Amino acid sequence: MNRVYRIALLVLLCALVAAWWISPTVRTLVNGSLAAFATLDQAAIERFIRAWGPQAAAVSFFLMILQAIVAPLPAFLITFANASLFGAFSGGILSWTSSMAGAAFCFYLARILGRDAVEKLTGKTVLESVDSFFTRYGKHTILICRLLPFVPFDPVSYAAGLTSLRFRAFFVATGIGQLPATIVYSCVGSMLTGGTYWLVTGLLIAFALAILIVMVKKITQQRQKRRH
Template sequence: MKSFGYTKAVLVTIGILLISALLFFLQKLVGLETLRETILKSGPLGPLVFIFFMFLSHVLAPIQGAPFYFLSFAIYGKWTLIYTHIAYLLSSVVNFWIARKFGRNIVIKLVGRASMQKIDHISVHEGVKALLIMRFFQGWINDFISYAAGLTAMKFSTYYIISFLAPLPWTILTFLFFDQVPQETAFFWALALGGTFFIIPPIYYFLHHKFSKGKISHTT
């Protein structure tokens, strides 16, 4: 069982790296100018359009937000970090209350049964410490964390204070130092940083699951 868990963790890490490499290749293939022309068609409403689609990608988990994210970076640069944070704050409220008010059945319809297994896993462990770690290193799984928290007995005030404050340090630092990174390497470093933040929460949960005294069960 231990070797299986280790193998699974390695495969997940390799998968993340391959996806990051593929996105980098596609960005080079399509080019920033094509992405820029697409988003410019929205005019001054461009940021609102981006926030709206990122919000949808967080609420409807199967919708991938990465294309919108890279599209926005092509034209808005570091301000994409702020726009993404706004979308995240909005979706965090909606997802939490959808899960809290309507329960598992509606969440399954929004994210699918396969994704529900991940939500079940997170909700079993969800606590202040776990939420703090997940929010600080939230990567691209904000939707699952929000739904999972809504399925627990955690107070909304506690959940939202942590959700609001935990991502701020790295968001602000990245925003402030973004212009110090050469433009030709900015995309690479964004992928590297994003990939690092992406794999830390799964590793944490893997270790927490491995050394937890309690048993974890998933029902769908």
């Protein structure tokens, strides 16, 4: 079955390359997306999405999938842009659903291609650091990592795909864990500038750390009870 998945993935990649080569629209979308990300500027990403007019939401969705595959790209910039362009509610839904789709894609990509390919996408050091979370927290790793803004989102998805974790458990934990950050970023996305951005980010990290401390304490207590 894994061989079938690999063939299907290869066909998909060939189709995408062919579309990029043949279609000026696809080429403009891909090249423009990478150029917008290269600026690391919310305003530049926002201008790029807005330029697509009626297709803006679909382009934003594509951007989130793209950044999921190319792990170092920052997803929160798209979330801010979505909030500014589509409003806190609609933009939040768009960001949450597209990030979930990106996480699912990374999970299955890792399961199909294996560890060697994932290391090339994320970097060996990053992947090993995420592995340490799985070793320490087991099945709770996904929820804990999703609640921490400073833990890379996509390497966690890739690492989960390399484990025996079921997709349903991964998907539910991702959805719940990603929700607080999406809500906060979406609500204030259109207002974030300079110091305000760092203030909100600091508050979000403090909130996530508080939840993490409670969860780790609970997990530790459960393990101690099992040992006794």
